[in-house]
Amino acid sequence: MTPDILDRSPTADCSGSPGRSSQSIRERIRSAILIALAIIIGAVGWSGFVLALPVAMLFPALWAMSPSRLVAAMVSAGYFLAASRGLPQGVANFYTVDLWPGLLLWLAASASFVIVHAMLWTRRPGKAQSEGGRAVRYLAAMIVMALPPFGIAGWAQPITAAGVLFPGWGWWGLLAIAAGLAMLTSRYWPAAAVALIGFWFWSAASWTAPTLPEGWKGVDLEQGQNLGRDASLQHHRDLIATVLSSADSSTRVIVFPESALGFWTPTVERVWRDALRDHDITVIAGAAVLDGSGYDNVLAAISSQAAEILYRERMPVPGSMWQPWWPWTGGARAHFFANPVVEAGGNRIAPLICYEQLVVWPALQSMLHSPDIIVTTGNGWWTSDTSIVAIQQASTIAWARLFGLPLVSAFNR
Structure with missing residues (x-):
């Protein structure tokens, strides 16, 4: 009886289930x-x-x-x-x-x-x-x-x-x-x-922030969700007044946030070129270019001499802007690996609009083309009570410091 009882006791096998449970x-x-x-x-x-x-x-x-x-x-x-x-x-x-x-x-x-x-x-x-x-x-x-x-x-x-x-x-x-x-x-x-x-x-x-390139200035706005949705002439006049008040004798290029110009039309182009006629300033600002199948989220460059679409966003925000699963909704197009570097103000710039600042490949693709300046824009009114814009800015500061490049940024909140 004793041996059988000992064999059945829980302590008989030290490598049994109690050890595995522990x-x-x-x-x-x-x-x-x-x-x-x-x-x-x-x-x-x-x-x-x-x-x-x-x-x-x-x-x-x-x-x-x-x-x-x-x-x-x-x-x-x-x-x-x-x-x-x-x-x-x-x-x-x-x-x-x-x-x-x-x-x-x-x-x-x-x-x-x-x-x-x-x-x-x-x-x-x-x-x-x-x-x-x-x-x-x-x-x-x-x-x-x-x-x-x-x-x-x-x-x-x-x-x-x-x-x-x-x-x-x-x-x-x-x-x-x-x-x-x-x-x-x-x-x-x-x-x-x-x-x-x-x-x-x-x-x-020994940390120092990225430098601002000589003659360039980024202008932040606080117009909330109104930016890009107000197509009135008065809205554009107010933006032009902001440009002229922000410029000094050394300013050559002023950068405005994503969507600042709203829809890009011949009328918008004419209003801005006329306003800049007596000023040696180039304005780079966000806009949307519409066609029958959707739109491009872009940066436009405007001066008294010319106006052009400078950059088409490679990676719009998935879901709210880029919707490839619903092509009939007319969402923003993604140009993925197009125009990583563009010419503006006599410099080669690496443009990053909003969402592109959160992911890796747009920044690194631009760096492959040896830009002179990084230009970042965003329309972050919808990020209130979050750290999204701060994360975007931290990321672009890190890329600018890694490659030793000046950084110009302009955001709307």
Whole structure:
């Protein structure tokens, strides 16, 4: 009787289910900590403060530490949703509805980021796996999320922090941060983290904002949703008065926000050219060019001598502007890889309108063509009570510092 009783006792096998249960609890706690940390770094890294961008670089380490593909997906979702947390409120503001449509769009936008990172996740290397394999998988996820089609919703890319850590390094800085992010997915992540933090502190101690190019000036407006919707002659006269009051003897080019001119028509062109007749100023401003099948979101350049469409937006906002799934609605066209650099005011400029400042490939495509100036515009009235505009500006500041370029920006709120 005694041996049989001992054999049936729960302590007879120390490697039995109680041990496995304890291990499972530890794994669940660890997973919960990883997800919580991902949410924190997504919120802090993408808070709109440019010097906080390097916090986002911790994401690859958390992704690599995930004990399962499901946890890796949840870590990715937590990071992305925290980074893009302003989207539900922004959608509610834009459509004047409650938060539910924005919440659904928020979740849909995260899908590509989560799917790509979950599919490319792999377990911690064992005897049959190399450290390099996991680093290559993360770099592949980063590249996939930087380029269309997945890159269309490729916000919150940690590589954007290159401009904070390696200002002026250009493409070498991009390679350096890519190598650092890859190292953070390996067993050597503590050493990589220490090195990157060292660059971060060094850069923060000597940080300077991008310069404003000589003779250029960006003018912010506070006209809310009225900008671009008021087609009255008085509206254009008010904008012209703002141009003339903002210019001084050294000003050659003034940049106005996205949508400032409303619909681009021969009448609008004539009004502006007549007003600038006695002034040696070029105005670059946002407008919309309509035709029978939709419209282009553009930047127009106007002076007393000429007026032209300078730039057609490569990536309008998906959903509210660009709607390829409903081509009959006449939405904005996406010109993807067209006109990455244009000529204005005697300089080669890299234009980035609104949404293009949140994703990676428009900026990097423009940098391939060696621009002289980065020009950013936006119409952010719908982002009130969110950090979206601040994140856009932090991203463009980082790109300008990475490549050592002057930056001109103009936003409407």
